[in-house]
Amino acid sequence: MYRVKLKRGGLILQGNRVAQVSRRTIDLQLFAQEKTEPATPRRREEARRKGQVFKSQELASALLLMAAFAGLYLFFPYMVGEFQKLVVWVYSQQPEQLVSIAGLSGIVVTVVLSFLRLTFPLLTLVLVVGLISNVSQTGFVLSGEPLRFKLERINPVEGFKRIFSRRALVQLIKSLAKLVIVLITTYLLLRQFLKPVSVLALMELKEGTRFIGYLTLKLGLNSGAVLLALGIMDFYYQRWEYERSLMMSKQELKDELKEVEGDPQIRAKIRERQRQLASRRMMEDVPRADVVITNPIHYAVALKYDAGEMSAPVVLAKGRGYVAQRIKDIARAHEIALVENRPLAQGLYWGAEIGEEIPPEFYQAVAEVLAFIYQMQNRHYYLGKEG
Secondary structure, eight states, X not given: OOEEEEETTEEEEESSSXXXXXXXXXXXXXXXXXXXXXXXXXXXHHXXXXXXXXXXXXXXXHHHHHHHHHHHHHHHXXXXXXXXXXXXXXXXXXXXXXXXXXXXXXXXXXXXXXXXXXXXXXXXXXXXXXXXXXXHHHOSOOOSGGGSOOGGGSOHHHHHHHHTSHHHHHHHHHHHXXXXXXXXXXXXXXXXXXXXXXXXXXXXXXXXXXXXXXXHHHHHHHHHHHHHHHHHHHHHHHHHHHHHHHOEEHHHHHHHHHHHHOOHHHHHHHHHXXXXXXXXXXXXXXXXXXXXXXXXXXXXXXXXXOTTTOSSOEEEEEEEXXXXXXXXXXXXXXXXXXXXXXXXXXXXXXXXXXXXXXXXXXXXXXXXXXHHHHHHHHHHHHHHHHO
């Protein structure tokens, strides 16, 4: 026979053999603290209200880069034409205008407006792409929480944790990957155009400018396409990291449920009180019933029918066991007819709710019961009148 004995440091079985189980105790509360549950809608809404949303900056940067170079390709003739007009206008000005403040101010204003008009299409395209790339990821988020002063931001310990965190490591890897991608893309492109680049100094100005523009455009688009692929991968990583950061422990789920719905014990008491009030109201309606159909012991259903107001009989009260006995006692006290019909009582109890009309399949049976009750009431009425 073995005796079980609890001791500080472990569980010991004493008997023919003595074996000590590991002294390390398992704290079951640690399992409740593990974040294994997906975030609830309330947790997501709170995070969004605080400005905590996932966004891939790499994807937005890649889209902006491609938009900038695509805009240069589309609007370059227009920009060159506007620049030529500006140069011609500047050289057409009289020298004395450069001496007076009014003349110099007019020239400066005209040059600034010309540069704005020159770059407006490109800046508009970049702005629109930037807005779309960010809003499509996060939606419209307006929160002042990230701007609030927090002591942990100037805490050197927390700062070191952020520097040597996994997020910082991932950012470093992404930065190195972007650098390597740009270098490799530049190298492959320059090797492809090695011969034209070597004779660039011998080209005419117009031809050399056109070649440099073409080379720059091709380099930007190629690098942007590769960075776009990197940005898409980063987008899915950021979403995974965001979902992981929002995960909740079982204890957090319980606490949130208490906050939203209240303490379970209080909810149970409220439901019990509601059942008591409903039962009390139900018992108050029994005296208005025309008939109570019984099992005869376990079930009781009180019915009311008014041909002028109802299309079918209505269930005023129903119950089993003690409640059924209460219904029958009230019915006897108010001289309401009790009719024993086991199948009908059980069918009405399970098939109809309080305050609702009975199902159509019970019309015939209930009609026969009511007809019998009305016949008995009329007989008593005439007997009393004759007496």
